[in-house]
Each structure stands twice: as C-alpha cells, then as structure tokens.
Amino acid sequence: xxxxxxxxxxxxxxxxxxxxAMRYGFQSLDGFKIGxxxxxxxxxxxxxxxxxxxxxxxxxxxxxxxxxxxxxxxxVQRIAGRKGWTANLHQRNEIAAEHRPPWSTLSFARGQGLxxxxxxxxxxxxRTAWQSEQYDGALYDRFRSTSGDADLNKVxxxxxxxxxxxxxxxxxxxxxxxxIDLQTTNLNPEGIGAMxxxxxxxxxxRWLHSEFH
Numbered sequence: 001x002x003x004x005x006x007x008x009x010x011x012x013x014x015x016x017x018x019x020x021a022m023r024y025g026f027q028s029l030d031g032f033k034i035g036x037x038x039x040x041x042x043x044x045x046x047x048x049x050x051x052x053x054x055x056x057x058x059x060x061x062x063x064x065x066x067x068x069x070x071x072x073x074x075x076v077q078r079i080a081g082r083k084g085w086t087a088n089l090h091q092r093n094e095i096a097a098e099h100r101p102p103w104s105t106l107s108f109a110r111g112q113g114l115x116x117x118x119x120x121x122x123x124x125x126x127r128t129a130w131q132s133e134q135y136d137g138a139l140y141d142r143f144r145s146t147s148g149d150a151d152l153n154k155v156x157x158x159x160x161x162x163x164x165x166x167x168x169x170x171x172x173x174x175x176x177x178x179x180i181d182l183q184t185t186n187l188n189p190e191g192i193g194a195m196x197x198x199x200x201x202x203x204x205x206r207w208l209h210s211e212f213h
Contacts, residue, residue, distance in 0.1 A: 001069055001070065001071040001172065001173040001174055001175065001177065002048075002069070002070050002071075002177075003049050003067060003068075003069060003070075003152075003155065003177065003179045003180065004049060004050075004068040004069060004070040004121055005042075005049055005050045005051065005052055005068045006049070006050075006051050006052070006065050006066070006067055006068070006155070006192070006195070007052050007054070007065060007066040007068065008051055008052065008053045008054070008063075008065045008210075009053075009054045009055070009056035009063035009065075010053065010054075010055070010056050010062075010063070011055065011056055011057065011058040013040075013041065013053045013054065013055050013056075016053060017041055017042070017043065017053060020043050020051075020148070020197075021043075021148075023150075023206070024043075024148045024149055024150040024197065024199065025148050025149050026043040026146070026148030026150070027043075027148070028041045028042070028043065029041065029042055029043065029044065029050075029137060029138040029139035029144075030137035030138055030139060031052050031053075031054075031137045031139040031140065032052070032054070032134060032135065032137065033133060033134050033137065034134065036133065038137075039054060039055070040052050040053055040054040040055075040139075041053055041139065042139045043139075043146070043148055044139065044144065044146045044148075045146060045148065045150060045151050045152040045197075046146045046148065046149065046150060046151050046200055047151040047152060049152045049179070050139060051195075052139060064117065064191045064192065064210070065117075065191075065192040065210050066117060066118060066119060066192075067117060067118040067119075067155065067157075067180075067192065068105075068118070068119055068120075068121045069118055069119070069120050069121065069172065069173070069177075070120075070121055070122070070123065071120050071121075071122065071172070071173075071174075072122060073089065073104055073105075073106045073120050073122045075174075076106055076120045076172055077089065077106060079171050079172065080106075080108070083171070085108055085109075085112055085115060086108065086109040086112065087106050087107065087108050087109070088106070088107050088108075088109070089104070089105075089106050090104060090105045090106075090107070091104045092104045092124060092129070098132070099132070099134065100129075100132060101132070101134070101135050102123060102124050102129040102130045102132070102135055102140070103121050103122060103123045103124060104121075104122050104124075105119050105120065105121050105122075106119060106120040106122075107119035107120075113159075113161070113164055113165060113168055113190055114157065114159060114164075114165035114168045114169055114182075114190060115168050115172065116190060117157060117190060117191050117192060118172075120172070123142070149199065149200045149201060150197050150198060150199050150200055151197070151198045151200060152179060152195060152196075152197060152198075153179070153196040153197065153198040153205060154179060154180075154181050154195070154196035155179055155180055155181065155192060155194075155195050155196075156181045156183055156192070156193045156194045156195070156196070156207075157180060157181065157182050157183065157190075157191065157192055157193065158183055158184075158185040158187070158188040158189060158190065158191055158192075158193040159182050159183065159184055159185070159189065159190060160184070160185075160186065160189035160190060161184075162182050162183070162184045165182050165190070166182055169182070191210070192210045193209065193210060194207045194208060194209045194210060195207070195208045195210070196208075
C-alpha cells in the first residue's frame with residue numbers, strides 16, 4: 001500500500017495551484033473532464049504522489065480532503081467485513097464504457113474514524129483503460145515525471161483517538177506508511193490537517209494547511 005494522491009475541493013482552486021507553481025515551479029496538469037470541460041487540475045510531486053484539485057462552491061460547507069491509498073481492494077474489503085466497517089465499492093467494469101475510469105475504488109462511510117478520510121484505489125494497468133477523454137489528463141499519467149522541484153514530505157492527519165486511528169491504518173496498509181503522520185487533536189478530529197511540502201534543492205519545508213475554503 002502507498003499514498004497515491006490527495007483529493008481537494010475548494011473555491012480557491014486557481015489560487016492554490018498558482019501558489020504551488022510560484023513557490024515550487026510546478027506546472028498545473030489537467031485532471032478530470034466532463035464533455036471536454038476541465039473539472040480538476042493538480043500537481044504531481046517529485047516523489048510520486050499528486051494533488052487533484054476540484055472546484056467547490058463557496059456557499060457549501062468546506063470539503064475535507066481525502067487520501068487515496070493505492071492497494072488491493074479485495075484485501076481491504078475482507079478487512080472491512082471483519083471489522084464491520086461500512087464500505088462502498090465502485091468497480092470500473094460496472095460503469096458504462098464511455099464514463100469508465102482506469103481504476104476501481106473502495107470508500108468508507110463517514111463517522112468511522114480515520115478510514116472515513118481515505119479511500120482505496122486500484123489501477124487497471126492495460127493502456128486501453130486510459131483512453132477515455134474524461135481521464136486522459138496529464139495529471140493521471142502514472143509514467144509522467146513531475147515538472148516541479150518539491151516532494152510531498154508528510155501528510156498530517158488529526159485524530160481524536162490516535163490508538164484507534166493507528167490500528168485502522170495498520171490494518172489497511174499492512175506495512176509502514178511513512179508519509180502519513182497521525183496527530184491527536186480536539187479541534188479537528190479525524191481528517192487531514194496539513195501537508196508538508198519540501199523543496200528538493202534547498203531542503204526547505206512548508207506546511208500547507210487544509211483550510212482551503
């Protein structure tokens with residue numbers, strides 16, 4: 001299991017991406033499209049993970065960012081069944097061909113602790129799976145090198161019960177998840193609190209907090 005990307009929905013999409021471009025030299029990459037209209041953009045860090053940034057209405061409550069963990073869905077489904085976690089499976093082969101993504105996902109209902117802040121993504125490796133114009137943006141090209149000069153160094157997750165959160169993460173990950181840092185807090189329970197971005201050349205780090213609304 002490995003951290004694949006972070007989904008962000010914010011009214012500040014353009015200013016967030018402009019800030020990343022100015023500070024780290026990132027080029028914004030096209031993400032999801034509908035009918036040819038761009039719905040999301042993002043940046044891919046030098047060490048692999050990326051941020052996928054969608055617009056979000058200012059009138060709605062702030063959207064909590066979500067972590068996408070690449071892994072084996074069947075394995076996590078079995079764990080969820082044993083633990084009684086409520087999970088929703090979206091298999092790519094059950095989606096109409098014209099809207100079919102090159103991946104399947106398993107997400108968790110709200111209110112279940114740490115797992116409600118993440119979902120599992122399992123990619124289809126065949127190149128033919130990536131031909132849909134909805135998903136052919138450069139952001140989703142797994143073999144594309146980043147245009148920026150920074151690594152995603154850490155993702156801080158706020159937990160009301162760090163022992164329970166660590167237990168959930170250990171069960172799902174089945175091994176170390178070095179980019180994920182669990183922190184106890186009473187102010188913002190169960191959710192991504194901040195991301196630490198590290199300049200590759202200078203080693204300088206900056207915290208990007210998740211209050212993008």
